[in-house]
Amino acid sequence: MADFGGDAETFRAEARAWLAENFPASLKADPAAQLAAMQAQPESPEAKLWRERMGAKGWGVPTWPAEYGGGGLSRQEARVLAEEMAAVGARNPIGGMGVMMFGPTLIEYGTEALKRQHLPGIITGTVRWCQGYSEPGSGSDLASLQTRCEDKGDHWLINGSKIWTSGANLADWCFCLVRTDSSKKHEGISFVLIDMKTPGVEVRPIRLINGTSPFCETFFTDVKVPKDQLFGPLNGGWTVAKRLLQFERDNISAGLGGASIGAPVNALTVMGALKDYVGLDETGRVADSDLRRRAIEHLMEAQAFQQTVRRAADEARAGNGPSAATSIMKYAGAKIAQDRNELIVEALGTAGLGWTGEGYSAPELAAVRTWLRSKGNSIEGGTSEINLNVVSKRVLGLPDPK
Structure with missing residues (x-):
């Protein structure tokens, strides 16, 4: 853990000075442009420089162990760093599935050799990971893989x-569930790490209803994997996989909730769309009383959700990571995100009918595609139905129905 004299304000000064020296000035002006520069393929030179600097410092994963390249910061220092980054408009350039899912699981379950091999690439953002879980015949019943x-x-x-x-066409490695014993179900599953450049790995992007292809089909044909890339015990992968799913749902729920009430997505927010497309009455309220009521209810739910996410994150960092309760948060986050996008499209009226071409602005077209994409929020990361089953059994302890 970093030693800044135990004084958060001493660390604040250190963080502020480092950001002033290392955060590229060209990324400060426009948050949307900064995000686009980071997500571009390839990333812009400025975004690459920012990622390299944050990766070398370890502050992309501020509380991860310093011995593997992480920031080694305390929770208090990490909060201070987040505050100082927000103050200068800096986004964290280190992310992806390696940070959100596999990395925390690797820290908890990995051998020293696997940690030394794989954590540095995750921490510096130089290695991308994808998740090999669902199969054509094994989605909700994942253990039938x-x-x-x-x-x-x-x-x-x-x-x-x-x-x-997700992102298999861009990934360097895949954390993958495989069957090593066909005589058992859950107890016959192992967890292996696969180099995506290995001969026999084939990836085919899937085109979604909104025109993007973030998901892929991935085929393995006589793929050879070194024995030392077994992660966790042989036939003991299900326990590791469940833990990783907790991290996944925790991060998905936080992202979904943030999109619901946070900074504009594609320049449109619920209230912005209502004001601009529905209009205000003589009292300054949204003219459509029904839409106004539903929007207020949505924003209240989203604000409560965000506060719950922050509280759960603090509890997780203070204890042993996310719990099974993350399933209800992922369920709620998916519903809130879908409600948000439906309200925006409804507020747009005929302006929300566009797909391409003239007559529609870029934010209007983006809102339609975002609305269509949000339909998958209740499927990815575990369906809402499965999430509710997890809550029923593992959180509330309810018996199986007779």
């Missing part, structure tokens, strides 16, 4: 396929 992993003595041999593999 059939991708085979055979012990060939000096290596594992993998055959099968995965679907909805």
Whole structure:
């Protein structure tokens, strides 16, 4: 852990000075442009420089152990860093599935050798990861997966396929669930790490209803994986996989809730759309009373959700990470995000009917595509139905229905 004399204000001065020296001035003016520069393929030179500096400092993952390249900061110092970054308009350039899902699980369950091999690339943002969980016949019932992993003595041999593999076409590595024992269900699953450049790995992007292709089909044909890339015990991958899902749902729920009430997405917010497209009455209120009521209810739910996410995050950092309660938060976050996008499109009226071409502004077209994309929020990261089952069994302790 970093030593700044135990004084948060001493660290604040240190963080402020470092950001002033290292955050590229060209990224400060426009938050949307900064995000676009970071997400571009390839990233802009300024965004690359910012990622390299944050990665070298370890502050992209501020509370991760310094011995592996993380920031080594206390929770208090991490909050101060977040405040100082927000003050100068700096986004964290280190992210992705390595940070949100695999990295925390690796810190908790990984061998020292695997931590030394894989954590540095995650921390510096130089290695991208994807998740090999769902299969064409194993979605909600993930434990029925059939991708085979055979012990060939000096290596594992993998055959099968995965679907909805987010970012697989851009990923360097995949954390993947495979079947190593066909005589058992949950107890026959192992967790392996696959280099996506290995011969036999084939990726096919899936085009979604909104025109983007963030998900992929991934095929494994006689893929050889070194024996040392088994993560967790042989046939003990289900326990590791469940822990990773908790981290995944925790991060998905935080992202969904943030989109609901935070900074504008594609320059349109619920209240902004209502004011600009529905209009205000003589008292300054949104003219449509029904839309006004539903918008207020949505914003209240979203604000309460954000406060709950922050409280849960603090509790997780103080204890042992996210709990099964993250499932209800992911469920709520998906509903709030879908409500948000539906309200915006409804407020747009005929301006919310566009797909392409003249007659519609870029934010209007983006709002329609964002609304369509949000339909998947209640499916990805575990369906809402499965999330409710998890809450029923693991949080409330309710018995299975007779």
